[in-house]
Amino acid sequence: MELWRVVAVVFIVSVLVFIPARLVLWTTTGGAVADLPGGELPDGEITLILIELLRPVWPPLALAFLSGCFALWAWTVLWHAGLVRWFYYSGKSGVRLAEVLSRGLFGWWRWARLGLTSLAALVLVQAGIAWAYIRLEERAVNLVDDSNLGFYLETGILLGLVFAAVVWMATLRGAWLLGDSRRRSAVLAWFAGLWGTVRQPMRSLATLAVWMTPAFVAAIGPTILAWRFEILREMVPSTVLGLVAGVVVAFCQVGLFLSYAPTTGLERAGSSDNP
Numbered sequence: 001m002e003l004w005r006v007v008a009v010v011f012i013v014s015v016l017v018f019i020p021a022r023l024v025l026w027t028t029t030g031g032a033v034a035d036l037p038g039g040e041l042p043d044g045e046i047t048l049i050l051i052e053l054l055r056p057v058w059p060p061l062a063l064a065f066l067s068g069c070f071a072l073w074a075w076t077v078l079w080h081a082g083l084v085r086w087f088y089y090s091g092k093s094g095v096r097l098a099e100v101l102s103r104g105l106f107g108w109w110r111w112a113r114l115g116l117t118s119l120a121a122l123v124l125v126q127a128g129i130a131w132a133y134i135r136l137e138e139r140a141v142n143l144v145d146d147s148n149l150g151f152y153l154e155t156g157i158l159l160g161l162v163f164a165a166v167v168w169m170a171t172l173r174g175a176w177l178l179g180d181s182r183r184r185s186a187v188l189a190w191f192a193g194l195w196g197t198v199r200q201p202m203r204s205l206a207t208l209a210v211w212m213t214p215a216f217v218a219a220i221g222p223t224i225l226a227w228r229f230e231i232l233r234e235m236v237p238s239t240v241l242g243l244v245a246g247v248v249v250a251f252c253q254v255g256l257f258l259s260y261a262p263t264t265g266l267e268r269a270g271s272s273d274n275p
Contacts, residue, residue: 003254005097010079011250017071021064024057073115078104080257081111084179087261113186114178118171121190125163129156169204170194172260207259215252218245 054061082104090099104111133156140149174186174193183189197204222241231237 006079006083006100007247007251007254009097009101010254011246013075014072014250015246017075018065018068021061021068024061024064025054074108074112077112077115078108080104080175081107083254083257084111084175087176088179110178110186111175114171114174114190117187117190118167118174122164122167125167126160129160129163132156165205165208166194166197169197169208172257173197173204175257176260176262208256211252211256211259215249215256218248218252221245 079100082100082102085103085107086096086100089103090096133152136152137149170190170193172193173196174190177183177192177196178186178189183192222238222245225241226238
């Protein structure tokens, strides 16, 4: 039951960091949307109305959203580092939330460097994919033959998604490897995690799919259900549904990260330098 406290705090903080952006959206569009006529509006009319309402406030909205994203990243690094350090230093005792957070605070910068390394790798590869597509597009223009551009674009998107998943799995592995007292370099820990992911692609993908499939369903479920059932668009049912979905997503995030812990066998079956 102690671990549920970690899940609860992950969920609560993940909601709190985006409250400023939600407030900007609500104060700008909430009243106007509620005053719209009850009849059917032409297709795209509501979207145009929302765009016009948000146009004057896009700078504070963008700032609130970006600050929320940064706060969420910093918080994710904190609880990841805390769980790893708890595992290596207090793993035989019960999970204490205060200990997890305090240990994460002292190790935050090391795991932040790991996150920055994964971000740099992701940006570099995505930029390379975009550059390759631009060159292929220029070549198609010079040859006056754009029949393959659609294929190139779809291939680039697919490669980008695959590499994003690989970077994510390498970062999860690297986070646990970085907890080993023999490892000091976040960059080398990330590359070790990448090597472990490449050596065990099916295991890594299966672990990712097992946890992120329900998380994805929970994330988009409330929106789909609200389209289907009008009662779920009301404030109380939609709030309850959103809270339940958020808890499920937080549980899956914590479960996914713990699934890469050395005791799960995922790391033990990897390279011999894994802790």
